[in-house]
Amino acid sequence: MTSPTTGAIGGAKGHQPISYKQHLTKGDRALTDGKLDEAEENFASALKLIHDPNKPDRCKEAECLRRLGDVYVQLGKTTREGRKFTQAAALYNAAMARTDEDKQKAMKRLVDVEQWFLHYTANVEINPCSSDLAIRHQERLEDMRMRAKSQLDAIDQQHNPYQFDEDDPKMLTVEAERAEAVKALFKNIAKDRQMFIQDLVEECIATLGPPPCKYAFIGLGSQATELVTPYSDLEFAILIEDGKDNDDTRRYFLNLTHYLHLKVINLGETILPAMAIPSLNDFPENDWFVDFITPRGFAFDGFMPWASKTPFGRDKTRKKPPVSLIQTPVEMAKFQRLDISVSEGYHLSDILRRVVFLTGEKALVHEYMGKLNEIITDDLLSQFQPRLSAKQILWESKEQLFSHEPTGQLINVKKDIYRFPGMAIEVLALCSQITLASVWNTIDNLKETEKIQGENATHLTVLISISAELRLKTYISNGGQQDSLSPLMKVNYPSQPQNMSESTLKSVFYIPDTSVLFRYYCRAIPLKKCLLDVIKNSWPIPQKRLITTAIFDTSNQCRGRITRKLFLSDKSLNHFEAALKDAGCDEREKPEILLELGSHWLSTGNINKAISLFEQSINTRKRLFGDNTANPGIANSLNNLGLSWDELGDQTKAISYYEQSLTMMKTIYGHKSAYPDIASSLENLGNSWNELGDYKKAMSYYQQSLTMRKAIYGENTEHPDISKSLNNLGNSWNKLGYHKRAMSYYEQSLMMKKNIYGNNTAHPDITTTLINLGSSWSNLGDHKKAMSYYEQSLTMMKTIYGDNTALPEIVQSLNNLGTSWSKLGDQRKAISYYEQSLTMMKNIYGGSKAHPYVASTLNNLGSSWSELGDQRKAISYYEQSLTMRKIVYGHNRAHPDIAMSLNNLGLSWSHFGDRRKGIGYFEQSLKMSKTIYGDNTSHPDIAMVLDNLGSSWSNLGYHEKAIAYYEKSLKMKKTIYGDTAHPDIAQSLNRLKSSWSKLGNRKKKN
Structure with a gap:
């Protein structure tokens, strides 16, 4: 009997494919006639169609x-x-x-x-x-x-x-x-x-x-x-x-x-x-x-x-x-x-x-x-068969053997937790020629025959019991052999935010206390490290102990890594700070701990502290390995310095560090090698070029990163790095104004992340994509939908970090909600969110400290007060924002945020009635934008300022001058978006039409 290979089976050439109902009818007829193969083929084809x-x-x-x-x-x-x-x-x-x-x-x-x-x-x-x-x-x-x-x-x-x-x-x-x-x-x-x-x-x-x-x-x-x-x-x-x-x-x-x-x-x-x-x-x-x-x-x-x-x-x-x-x-x-x-x-x-x-x-x-x-126990075989079997078991279990710590992803409790301890006991039994079936009895026998110490026998029993208990609890919670366990918290939305597919709604057991996982990994990690030695030392069958070291690692460094992976940020910080003290003068231990501490402060917004720690890590490694040695740890620290300068808004400096990191990694892994760290550096370069406004260059880096990640993990594999690449490609399309295309990438990224981490799992990567989807809906004008995504993101972040925790990510969500209310016309509500955001940032960064996020919120407050008609208050906030941005980025430095503050001051002075002063700010903004992006570069920010200059001159009655600016803006938009029906192009055409109309040139108007 042949099985269907396509969704529908067509008749002779030119005939339409057979429908679901037709397949059922044909199958029923064949079953009645006793043509069982034909009946099966039709029923299976009908099933395949739907x-x-x-x-x-x-x-x-x-x-x-x-x-x-x-x-x-x-x-x-x-x-x-x-x-x-x-x-x-x-x-x-x-x-x-x-x-x-x-x-x-x-x-x-x-x-x-x-x-x-x-x-x-x-x-x-x-x-x-x-x-x-x-x-x-x-x-x-x-x-x-x-x-x-x-x-x-x-x-x-x-x-x-x-x-x-x-x-x-x-x-x-x-x-x-x-x-x-x-x-x-x-x-x-x-x-x-x-x-x-x-x-x-x-x-x-x-x-x-x-x-x-x-x-x-x-x-x-x-x-x-x-x-x-x-x-x-x-x-x-x-x-x-x-x-x-x-x-x-x-x-x-x-x-x-x-x-x-x-x-x-x-x-x-x-x-x-x-x-x-x-x-x-x-x-x-x-x-x-x-x-x-x-x-x-x-x-x-x-x-x-x-x-x-x-x-x-x-x-x-x-x-x-x-x-x-x-x-x-x-x-x-x-x-x-x-x-x-x-x-x-x-x-x-x-x-x-x-x-x-x-x-x-x-x-x-x-x-x-x-x-x-x-x-x-045959003499001819007993010398090497157990060792061969043990080596084969380790080879077949290499994925479990070499993945040491949790990743925050959904855990397959059977593959990722349960299998390894049983496999370890089996290897120990083979190397001791024990044929007992029960793992519990095997551990007792290993202890009685002194193949392992009593303390290690207890640790093995605890490890086996944790793995077995977690599997049973997962099956009970999920109602069957559904192996998904999440080490993270479940997010409880007031109502289900959106219809998800049935596959993403597969049951997930959210472990109520991650301490049990912590204790599992404290034993599993050292056991994995010593199993290879067990095999190596078991030839011939040893009369001595198989394991000589304790299979229980409670070092602060081990604890720090595990708690970081479980998003227990405060605990992780405490462990790494203690680990740094434990390391003392040991320069081999210190660089990795410094790197971990730097990563913590980078993620919590203390950028200068992070930079100092990354630099210490690099200097320590250079003392160990030499100034010109290509070392993975140095490459990672250079990459993290790039991330830090990116956060501070100095994309040029960030790119310099990313390029140094990328060059070093290619030296280490090979210029044509596909390697996760190389893909990350390419992605980070894309992020910086995105911030600098070269979206096409950014997209090129993102595409290289995505291609490499698919080569590493598999074309159709769902992996956090691939979902990140999809998210970043969405960012570039969003910046280019193709919001629906951006949304397609964001939705692919979100679906992948929910499959990786669980549909209702609270995870920082999911919050990022929710924010981006909100941004796309906002750009498309659906601010209520945007707000729904921002609220989901905020709920999730509070689930991860706590209701009262002050974090940059929560600040961003509050700001986004403020922006949505502003666009919906409720400026008072917007101001309320901006003020919450501002208060939180002062808690994070200090009351008087200059920071890019604080400057952005001051800018947003200026926009809302401008919309309410209070231009004096708006100008005050814009000036505070401008002053702070100059402190952050440098008084004589050209930066997109400074250019935006100048533009906004121009708008407020224009609305206040001083159009000449407004034009002065617009011209400063234009000059700075051209310095940033290049004199002949087409960029949305430059086009926006050209439009504002056109409007100002039009309001002053200088329509020829206005038309000149509008035409420059239109030409630039066509270069950016191509000859497509884009809203920004339509806006320029309307402005030109209006200006020509005011000049009385009907011919041009038509």
Whole structure:
């Protein structure tokens, strides 16, 4: 059967594509006629036409999935294959998850599928089944989950180490007690699951009849390691009695597995990709159906080639033969042989090394473990197989191994938190030839055999317990196997600000206290660093300790980095200041700490302090490595000096530092290398040129940065750096006046950031893009919409930093809200926001200190008072702003902000009636703008001043002079915007028309 490869299938050449309804009609006809392949193809094509994971049409999806279920029922009846019936059941369950159709009717379908499976596949005739049994199974599973949640709540109450200060010795004691309580909880969960599975298997056997030989179901994966949750997949294999491996035995146990699978599917928590239905998810070539809607919980391990940890095993692939996990103990143990381990990539042998009894004959499990131990302690292999396996595990887990600290992004709790500690225990067990399944028992054994010290055994237990607890809490909070955990705070808007796609509204667990993450990383970071040494020192198998140093780093530098990544700014500052004292005269430690401290002060607005620290960092490194050495730390400090001068408004100086940094990085990494730091320098150069008004040059740098980032992270990867590049390209288009195009970039950036950090996560990067979207809507004249974005941004920043925290970012949002109210005509409200902003800035920068943000707010206050008609007050604010800008940027220096203050003073003096004085200010502004941007450069700021000069001369009756200025402005705007229908060009044409009219030249007017 062929799977659909396009959204719609056309007929002969020239025919229109077939619609959704037409596909359903054709599929229904084919199903009635028994043309099952054709029916499946049409129903799958209809589904593909309407399938959008971001905005799913649940009703239409359910309609298609029900029909596909009907097809698979008929395929089951025709082929008698058990898998067709389980696929039908999964399709019907997925349809139920999408609609509120008659539940009785839906349950009847599932009951019928069970009967048809028993009749056609298992050759068993029974009375009609009842759906009550499936409901009882669901209730039992829910009870298991509620019990786990209740026990977690009790642990939180009885053992709370996070109430103590980090340096309080009680914290370690209570942490160890909590870890023991978590260990007991997970042992209970594993036992509960084992009993549940045992009862399900016994139900199946009661219907199918007794098995033809002795057997044992063995649990694999987290069931074996005792880290399983009530939401985890079921991974297992079947051992059968030696001498009874024949077709009849295999057929019975395959049917038993299918029947068990049917019961598990009817719990309603099996997502469709796990079923590998060829027309939806044909791995790897045609895997297109995404299932975010069906709850993901207790289910069989999927049929994907990289999964398949069930008795069904794996079908033949291009490179590997089929594998069955129904074997005798002797044959199952052979997966540990070196040749098979290597051909399978070690993963299968690793999984089958750690097993636990589920149901059946325990003696078979003992026999299997005996055979397994014989193979892995064989003289020929024991010297190097464990080391090879351990190295392979580390290689496959390199992403987790080399990412040390949190990033503020959404954490995949399974990949980023849970997997590493388990992998570390597995490596330690391999290097010690320990074959115990339970991680808890393995740690005890490592301690008893003195492979690790008692203190480190406690740290490992705490680390494992934190990872397991966080995974369980995430699944409980998210209602299933949805792994998204946020280390940041959730922002609670008064109302949902905008309709987001269903994919971005995936559940996220917002961790209530980040102290637990802090304690996790304090152990995970040193453990990651010593694992490579463990492998290196384990040849031959060591008789000594595997880990000789404490796997617990409470140094101020480590704490500072972790708290910074978690946006705990004050804590981070305290730790880095303490780290600087700890470093004393150690010049190797100091430069990085100075760089971190400088970055803190840069982000909180104390620019001069930041510059001093960056310069100290550079000088220290130069003493260490030499004046002319290209060093990554020096390059980073040069880049940060550029950022600092950018903040102070000296873009020329900033560009000089960025270029030095870029040159050094290219020397270090290679001139043609794609490297994150090089991409950042290109971006920063773009920012400076943007501020200097050369938007096309800025855009060129942004585009280079974006191209490089896509080369590094992947063309379609969602990454914070790529979202930043999109945001910056939006800034350039905004400055060029293409606000809708800018908005498109901002929206792409915002969507990406929300997917990275979580839809309702409070993150500084999201606030930046919200502000920019507000700015675009403001430029398009929709000030209410602009205000909505500014308010979202302000709410988010207060969530991150606190309601009463004074920060430059909050100042910016208050200013933006003031500007929106000003443009809506409510100058009094605007003034209120500007005054709040001004008060906050005085708290940040000092009451009388000159700062660019203070000067901008004074300028805005001047604009509002000018609009209210109080030109004296306006002029007073404009003059204060101008004086401050000259202090900040230099009295004799040409700067865009100074030029803008001169322009605004010109406007107020013109409105006050002194047009000659106004013209004087406009001419100063024009001269300065030409000095900044170049005498022959076309720039929006120059065009604006030319317009103002034109208006002033027109009001004085000098229309020829006015026309000359308007024509210069028009020519400049056409150079900037091209021959497009741009509002600024239309404004110039109208002014020219008016001036010609006043001159009485009707011909020119027309």
